[in-house]
Amino acid sequence: AQKITQTQPGMFVQEKEAVTLDCTYDTSDQSYGLFWYKQPSSGEMIFLIYQGSYDEQNATEGRYSLNFQKARKSANLVISASQLGDSAMYFCAMRERNSGYALNFGKGTSLLVTP
């Protein structure tokens, strides 16, 4: 069964607008971590933001925030004030004890920021 589901293969957003990238996850662990990574065309995976399962507050890192809804098992990434350089693939990932702490990645969402 898919551990991480990203339902949006591709998204468009206009520069300076906010965009939400969806992510739902499946786990029976009580303790787990959720991550978002950005992958530009160069290939490198760039860490954006982390949310622990016990964190009560939503994580924020600059223009990135994570909308964590534990009961719904969703961890959506919100990018505020989009920039042209935000165009990339975005991956949601989860780390849990059941998977030996390896990262399980979703299929990704391709984001294109237009002028």
Add this chain to the structure above:
Amino acid sequence: KAGVTQTPRYLIKTRGQQVTLSCSPISGHRSVSWYQQTPGQGLQFLFEYFSETQRNKGNFPGRFSGRQFSNSRSEMNVSTLELGDSALYLCASSFDTVTNTGELFFGEGSRLTVL
């Protein structure tokens, strides 16, 4: 501080050959993980090494192997290459993955093409 370095960045092999990829983690990081990225399967965990020991292994055939040296540098080897092994191989380092906090730092990857 230097990031994760992977060599070579690009390589082309033919079916039946073998290949060795190298990864130098961030200084002080003892955990090195390897991931395979293909358009069809997405990002999949290969294995993780910590202090020269393989601590976790993904669901890949025995043709895929790896090792870690005392300086935490890691190599992965793929023997008897198949066309389906064409992929971007990403290495990631961290202090320790056996926690649910802290991100993995990824290299730019080694792009393998099998002809």
